[in-house]
Amino acid sequence: PLFSKMEKIEKTDKREKEAPPEKAEKKEKEKAQPQQENYISIEDFKKVEIKVGLIKEAQRIEKSNKLLRLKVDLGENRLRQIISGIALDYEPESLVGKMVCV
Incomplete structure (x- = not known):
């Protein structure tokens, strides 16, 4: 192999576990909606x-x-x-x- 395998490390974020339910729901809604900044305009696509x-x-x-x-x-x-x-x-x-x- 070109690279040796790395062991998976589980990361835990205490803030996410301790977050109030309202904030957790808000985070889920933000993740579910696609972000417009990830898209390029049609003018930029024409340059590809x-x-x-x-x-x-x-x-x-x-x-x-x-x-x-x-x-x-x-x-x-x-x-x-x-x-x-x-x-x-x-x-x-x-x-x-x-x-x-x-």
């Missing part, structure tokens, strides 16, 4: 450049069970190399010939 490419090659990376090395053709007269952490969900052979957004 999303390309669709064809996966030409896919292979596992040595000493890693989660990473794949993809060679993607974006129509730029060269292949772009992309490292992705999808090896647990996809076999490299099944990705060749698929279209992806980059």
Whole structure:
């Protein structure tokens, strides 16, 4: 593995346990409503450049069970190399010939 596993540590916040019921309900309502500040405007979205490419090659990376090395053709007269952490969900052979957004 590239990194060693860390043990889970349970965090407890005394303030949340001791909070009066009114404040706890208010916190739950705030969490339930989506925050507008997390969204971008349509003008900002228009600036994003999303390309669709064809996966030409896919292979596992040595000493890693989660990473794949993809060679993607974006129509730029060269292949772009992309490292992705999808090896647990996809076999490299099944990705060749698929279209992806980059």
